[in-house]
Amino acid sequence: FSRIGAKKAVRDAARVLGYDFDIGDKIAKVMPPPVFGISKSLDECMETEEFARLYESDEDVKKVVDTAFGLEGLIRETGIHAAGLVVADKPITEYIPVMQKGEGAPVVTQYDMRRVEENGLLKIDFLGLRNLSIVDMCLKNMKERHNIDLNVYDKPQMLDEKTFESLAKGENVGVFQVESSGIKELLVGLKPSELEDLVAILALYRPGPMGSNVHNEFVDRKHKRKPVRFLHPSLKDSLSNTFGLLLYQEQLLSIARNVAGFDVGEADDLRKVVGKKQTEKMPKFRAKFIDGCVKTVGMDRSTADQLFREIEHHASYSFSSCHSVPYALLSYITAYLRVNYPVEYM
Secondary structure (H helix, E strand, C coil): ECCCHHHHHHHHHHHHHHCCCCHHHHHHHCCCEEEEEEECCCCHCCCCHHHHHHHHHHHHHHHHHHHHHCCCCCCEEECCCEEEEEEECCHHHCCEEECCCCCCCCCEEECHHHHHCCCCEEEEECCCCHHHHHHEEEEEEEHHHHCCCCCCHHHHHHHHHHHHHHHHHHCCCCCCCCHHHHHHHHHHHCCCCCCHHHHHHHHHHCHHHHHHHCCHHHHHHHHCCCCCCCCHHHHHHHHHHCCCCCEEEHHHHHHHHHCCCCCCCHHHHHHHHCCCCCHHHHHHHHHHHHHHHHHHCCCCCCHHHHHHHHHHHHCCCCCCHHHHHHHHHHHHHHHHHHHHCCHCCC
C-alpha cells in the first residue's frame, strides 16, 4: 500500500480546498528535504523554524496544513510486488482473498505481505538480476576468445589481491551494487581486503547506518583509529566480526538467544519486529529481554536497558547478512572480471 506523504497531503489539501496551485507549492517549498531518501512528516516539518513561521503567519497556510494532517498516512493506492510469490498447499482462495486489476493483469492477494504471512502462507521474493546474465556472457566470451574455462566460485578466485586493490581505489564502474559516488567514498575509506568487508559495505550503505554515522565508526574501528568497544563482554561472540557494532539481523538473533536467553521462536519474533521496522511492537519485548540478560549472563539492569535501547534504535535500519552475502559475492565476481578480463566483461 502506498500512503500519502506530507508534501502530497499538502498539495492535495490545497487543491481540494479550492486554492490556487501556488499556495500548495509555497508550503511544499519550505518543507525540509528528505534525508537519505526518507521524507519528513508534517510533525517534523512543524519543528523547523521556516515552516512553523509560515504556518503561524498565514491563515490560508494554516487551514491547508491542518487539513493535510488528516490526509497524511492514508492509503492512496495499492501496488504489486513484481518479485513476490505466495506459496500454499491448496488453492490460495481457501486461505485468503485474491483480486485482479483489469483483464490480463496478474492475480494477486488482497492482503499485504505481512497479513499473507500472518495467515500461515509462505511469501518468497525471487529477484531476477541482469548481472548474472552479464557474468554468464563474460565467461562465454572468455571461452571463445582465450579458451578459458573459469569457475568464478572457485576459492582461489576469491583471494585476488588485484581485485581488492581496485575496489579500494574506488574503481567501481560496472561493479554490481557499488556503482554510486556515495558508496565509492565508502569503498575508498574502508579499503576492502576480503569478502567480509564487501558484505559489511552493502549493509552499511543504507539510510539508517549512515544517518547514525555507523558507517564512519565502522571504518575508524577497522583501521584502528578508534578502539573496538563492547557494551558487555558477553557480546563479543556476536559482534566481534563487525568491530562491536550491531549491523546484521543475525547478530540480533545471536544476542537474543545467547545473552537474553530467548528461545529460537522468541528470538525470531524479535528479529521480525526489528527487520520489518515494527518499532511500535518493541516495548513488549523489553522486560523479558532485560530480565533475560540479568539471569543469563549476569548483566546489570542499567546495561541491559542500554543494550535494549540500542536494539530499539537498530530496528529502523538493520539488514540481514544472508541478503548481503550473496550480493557481495556478485559484487566481488563482477569486480574480479572487470579487473582481470576487462574487454570480455565490459
